[in-house]
Amino acid sequence: xxxxxxxxxxxxxxxxxxxxxxxxxxxxxxxxxxxxxxxxxxxxxxxxxxxxxxxxxxxxxxxxxxxxxxxxxxxxxxxxxxxxxxxxxxxxxxxxxxxxxxxxxxxxxxxxxxxxxxxxxxxxxxxxxxxxxxxxxxxxxxxxxxxxxxxxxxxxxxxxxxxxxxxxxx
Ligand code: HEM
Numbered sequence: 342x343x344x345x346x347x348x349x350x351x352x353x354x355x356x357x358x359x360x361x362x363x364x365x366x367x368x369x370x371x372x373x374x375x376x377x378x379x380x381x382x383x384x385x386x387x388x389x390x391x392x393x394x395x396x397x398x399x400x401x402x403x404x405x406x407x408x409x410x411x412x413x414x415x416x417x418x419x420x421x422x423x424x425x426x427x428x429x430x431x432x433x434x435x436x437x438x439x440x441x442x443x444x445x446x447x448x449x450x451x452x453x454x455x456x457x458x459x460x461x462x463x464x465x466x467x468x469x470x471x472x473x474x475x476x477x478x479x480x481x482x483x484x485x486x487x488x489x490x491x492x493x494x495x496x497x498x499x500x501x502x503x504x505x506x507x508x509x510x511x
Contacts, residue, residue, distance in 0.1 A: 349431070351362035353414035356442050360406025363449075364399060371395045377418035383460035390463055390471065393456035397506025398449050405445045405489060413437065413496050415458050420500060468496045 354494040368378055371385075371394070385391025417434055421427055428434055459471040 347418060349434070350414045352416055352438060353417070356438070357407050357410035357414065360402050360410065360445070363406055364403035366398050367402065371399065379460070383456075383463050388460035389392050390456045393452045393459070394490045398452035398456065401445060401452075401489075405441065405493075406449070409441065409493065413441070416496070416500055420503050424503065426503060426510055428508040429502035430507055433495055433499040437492050437499060439492070440488055440495060441492030444485055444487075444492050447485030448482070448489050451478060451485055455481075 371380055380391045380395050382403060383391040384388055385395040417428055455474065459474050459478075462470045
């Protein structure tokens with residue numbers, strides 16, 4: 342593949358397309374009657390394990406994995422064009438990519454795995470059976486959410502610093 346000046350942004354678009362693909366399959370599957378009935382029986386969309394799968398996992402694979410990754414690529418591409426200044430930190434650009442993609446992958450997969458696990462337990466053994474399993478999920482969810490958040494904040498900081506640098510260079 343010939344190298345281009347913006348090749349470093351390809352990974353953002355690849356991640357976005359992949360997440361939209363997963364999110365759209367998730368969206369269709371959760372509308373199929375047997376799966377819909379199962380999700381409704383475990384609390385979706387209002388609470389419990391069902392809520393972890395629909396809408397929480399579905400919303401964030403699409404909105405963070407799909408939309409935010411695309412927004413990051415577009416912003417990192419357009420800001421230098423609009424300001425005439427290079428992005429403040431290429432290292433921060435790469436770190437914001439890896440933190441966001443690792444965060445959203447962990448956030449999505451933990452919601453899906455524990456949503457399914459707790460959902461099966463809820464139907465087979467009742468509500469009290471899921472407490473111990475959910476206690477395992479809570480720190481995993483918090484850590485993956487924090488990694489995802491740091492990725493988004495690094496992107497916002499890198500964009501803001503680029504604008505500040507451009508104003509100083511005026
Ligand atoms: C680090 C970043 C983020 C974290 C940790 C996070 C976490 C959460 C959590 C825990 C909820 C569920 C609240 C509840 O129990 O009802 C939620 C809901 C939601 N989030 Fe996020 N979120 C993040 C960023 C975003 C972003 C950037 C968007 C949009 C671009 C977004 C869109 C939504 C939507 C649409 C819902 C509502 C889902 C529903 O109940 O219908 N989130 N988020």
